[in-house]
Amino acid sequence: MSKKAQKNKILTNRPPYYLKSYAAAMWRRIVPLLQGQYDFKKIDQTQIEMFCIQYEILRKAYDSIEDDGVVNRIEKSVQDASGQIVDKDLTGFKQNDAVKVITNAVTQLNKLSDNLGLTPASRSSLMSLGSDEEDDDTSQSLAEVFNLTTPNTKENVK
Template identity: 35%
Template sequence: MKKSDKDVNNGALSYRSPDYFSKQASATWRKVVGYLEANLAVNRIDTYLVEMYCTQYEIYRNAYNHIQENGEVQGIYKSVQDYEGNIIGRDFVGYKRNPMTQIYDSALKNLTKIGSELGLSPKSRSELLEVAKSVPAEEASTAQKMSAFFSNGKEEIY
């Protein structure tokens, strides 16, 4: 049985990234799933959050690379023509923001939000630990509570 098959069977996240992921997103997937499995209680239901995190990370990296190559701003030029309509030069008009800076900013905000949901920031990890400490270890299971509820009060578990 492959590792990914075991993960599906026990409800854990699969270490195998989705087939449609790029190299960057797949590498991020392996790092994030490895960290989450080792440090936090995550389930297969969290897959969509990890997928969003990985794809947002790829968008963030692509936007950053584009900004590195082309700069945060780009010059705006107006063509100057002679009386026959031939372009004889360009006048500098000003600057405009590189649209990739908006994509970069949006991806960074999404990464922060999703990372917090997954417990990938120091603050969210400490909040998750506080919640885990406050839950009594011997609390009745949901099945026991439902059984008690439907047994017309014969067995009370709170």
């Protein structure tokens, strides 16, 4: 990170050195988008890092499923009298643990997406924050004009 970026406490498009592969790629994808929409600062870096790390966890778990399948066979070895394995009997199937990892990563990604304003609902919520403040200012101004009370003034209406 440049001295100027550190001084201004802004995020750069360059990922932190400890983010690798999928996480670093996600950082390079998401930070320019976030900075284009919102005023993200260095203080927000942890949330963005967690998002990128969860994305990497998701992708690596998906790679595991691609390699090993969604379910794994459970087999029991059949041995002869000398202890040599002569066959394997199928006893059932077990879900690949990577499926649970994906489920957890998606849950975390959804929460972090809301925090970062990456979903339509969270974006509209962030946008309405500014308009709520404007509405409060307008209400306060009207109350003063008409000499009325508002919850903020704690005065009685005369």
